[in-house]
Amino acid sequence: MTRIHPTAIVDPAASLDSTVEVGPYTVIGPHVKIGAGTTVGPHCVIEGHTTIGRDNRIFQFNSLGAIPQDKKYAGEPCELVIGDRNTIREFCTFNIGSPGDKGLTRLGDDNWIMAYVHLAHDCMVGNKTIFANNSQLAGHVHVGDWAILGGFTVVHQFVRIGAHAMTAMCSALLADVPPFVMTQGQPASARSMNFEGLRRRGFSAERIAAVKAMHKALYREDRTLEQAMARIDALRLEKPEAGEDVDLMLGFLRGTSPQRGIVR
Incomplete structure (x- = not known):
């Protein structure tokens, strides 16, 4: 049996591995799939066509799989896919994709996502990234492996961030950040490369x-x-x-x- 707190509400149609833990007052919808070893803290809402892989640690007060903040969205069965071994801290909001793109929002493997991070519709995040508190991604943003976003970084829609790139705190990204580049400012400009x-x-x-x-x-x-x-x-x-x-x-x-x- 899955280890589900008696106050949690899990739709019977949801698919949870027997090793999944679900905390108090969490709500999980009918199209959700959660893999082995994942823990979901209290007071989370996981909805939509959301697939979560193995050994993730999802802290309390997260909203995962809500519909996109897109006025054109009309109920299409778009998806949110989260990989393996991710840490997702408190108060994060990840939306499903939109029909205007691939209909998919994706977070890869081994990412460290701190509190209050927003992944808008159709964002694609790679592996081994670090998003500090309050990093905010608008729609259709792509982030490469090993990228690090400083706290309060905000990213304009359709911007791409290359692998191994890094942003300073409070950076505002209005243009693409090539791999390895360190940025700072509002709007952000290139300062150096992420040598360390x-x-x-x-x-x-x-x-x-x-x-x-x-x-x-x-x-x-x-x-x-x-x-x-x-x-x-x-x-x-x-x-x-x-x-x-x-x-x-x-x-x-x-x-x-x-x-x-x-x-x-």
């Missing part, structure tokens, strides 16, 4: 040197974006060990729209 984070993740000296060269090409040499990309591409021969990092950066930059651009 890369060291902690085991990046070699050669790979970190390549990231420094990418930062120089993008922000220190008065190049156009196309010229900077050509310079970054040349790093493949100069620093072969950093080939995957070069691919990561170029793949991101090629997906940047001229209307949005990147942080400067």
